[in-house]
Amino acid sequence: MMYRWSWLCPWLAVALAAAVFMLFGLTWWSALLAAFLLVCPALLLWGLFIxxxxxxxxxxxxxxxxxxxxxxxxxxxxxAVGLGQGFRDQTLHVAAIRAGETILDVGCGTGVLTRRAGEAAGPAGLAIGIDPGQDMIRIAKENAQRFGSRAAFKVATIENLSFESARFDVVLSSLMLHHLPPDLKRQGLREVYRVLKPGGRFVVVDFYRPANPLWWLVAWPFLFMPTTAENFHGTLPDYFREAGFNPVQGKGRRAGILALWCAIKP
Ligand SMILES: C[S@@+](CC[C@H](N)C(=O)[O-])C[C@H]1O[C@@H](n2cnc3c(N)ncnc32)[C@H](O)[C@@H]1O
Incomplete structure (x- = not known):
């Protein structure tokens, strides 16, 4: 079974465009047709060239x-959704990176957090970001060059880390674990455990059980996605313990729908 849900995005874009056209008085079927005609060529160009x-x-x-x-x-x-600098500061506060430490950022995306972690580790330290997204890594590399960062980036997956055992002081996982189906979460966490030094910190921020009914209203569709369901059921810390981490400490919440943890490799 495929767990790639990105195919949903074009359909959401079509639905959104149709809704906007309906606001301008089009009937539902003409709004849908217009949305298709407008959104599809745009997506094609996007996919081909961008x-x-x-x-x-x-x-x-x-x-x-x-x-x-x-x-x-x-x-x-x-x-735009409030996951800017303040959010990164909160994650780095939990990571408490010291000068000279080596850091791995799994599922680093465009590498914003990786670069900041690299700055915290200073010239004697090293930060490496991995992500299977080739475009994400290309942009992460371009940004590192633009901002004069020493952070390094590599196309790779959490479930297949090519680093030797006990290489890193800190592993960061920001908004990434909800991208993995349950078996891959387990496999990925075993790999994270392997590459951490004894006493190393695994710092995670991800979706968690919503803090109030209003957030449940937003979050309930995610209960039907195999990748996200367990996050919202609140079982993520159990995964960390199962992989061998102990203790697993909750380190606060953000926006009522995210939670932070620091899990230690004994
Ligand atoms: C929501 S983004 C988070 C990016 C970044 N960590 C941040 O905090 O902004 C999730 C990332 O996880 C990546 N991802 C998906 N499957 C992965 C895997 N098997 N191993 C590592 N990263 C993965 C995606 O490509 C995506 O860039």
Whole structure:
């Protein structure tokens, strides 16, 4: 079974465009037709010219949800929904990175957090970001060069890390675990455990049981997605313990729908 839900996005775009046309007085069927005629060529151009992978690295296979389709506007989107600098600061506060530490950011996307982690580790440290999205990694590399960051980026998956055991002091996972079906979460967490040094910190921020009924109203469709259901059922910390992490400490919430953890490899 495929766990790539990105195919939903074009249909959501069509539905949204149709809804807008209906606001302007079109009947539902003409609004839908107009939305198709407008959105489909735009998506085709987008797919052909903008999001087409132009990576120098070979593609990797994963059953996780890759987000290359969002790569060109991902940073803008994060800032617009309140996941900008304050959110990154909160994650880094939990990670408490010290000078000279080595950090791995799994599912790094465009690498914003990886770069910040690299700055915290200083010139004696190192931050590496991995993501299966070739466009994400291409943009992460371009941004690292633009901002003079030493952070390194690589096309790879959490379930297949090519690093030697006990290499990293800290592994970061920001908004990534809900992209994996349950078996891949387990496999990925075993890999994270392997590459962490004893005493190393696994810092996670991800969707969690909504803090109030209003958020449940927004979140309930995610209960039907195999990748996200367990996040919203609140079982993510059990996964960390199952992988061997102990203790697993809750480190607060964000926006009533996200939670942060720091899990230690004994
Ligand atoms: C919502 S983005 C989060 C990006 C970034 N960590 C952040 O905080 O903004 C989730 C990322 O997980 C990546 N991903 C999907 N499957 C993955 C896998 N098997 N291993 C590692 N990353 C994966 C996606 O390509 C996407 O870039």
């Amino acid at each position: 999001t087409r992978p132009k990576s120098d690295e070979p593609a990797v296979h994963t059953r996780g949800m890759i987000m290359d389709w969002a790569a060109p506007f991902y940073d803008m989107y994060c800032r």
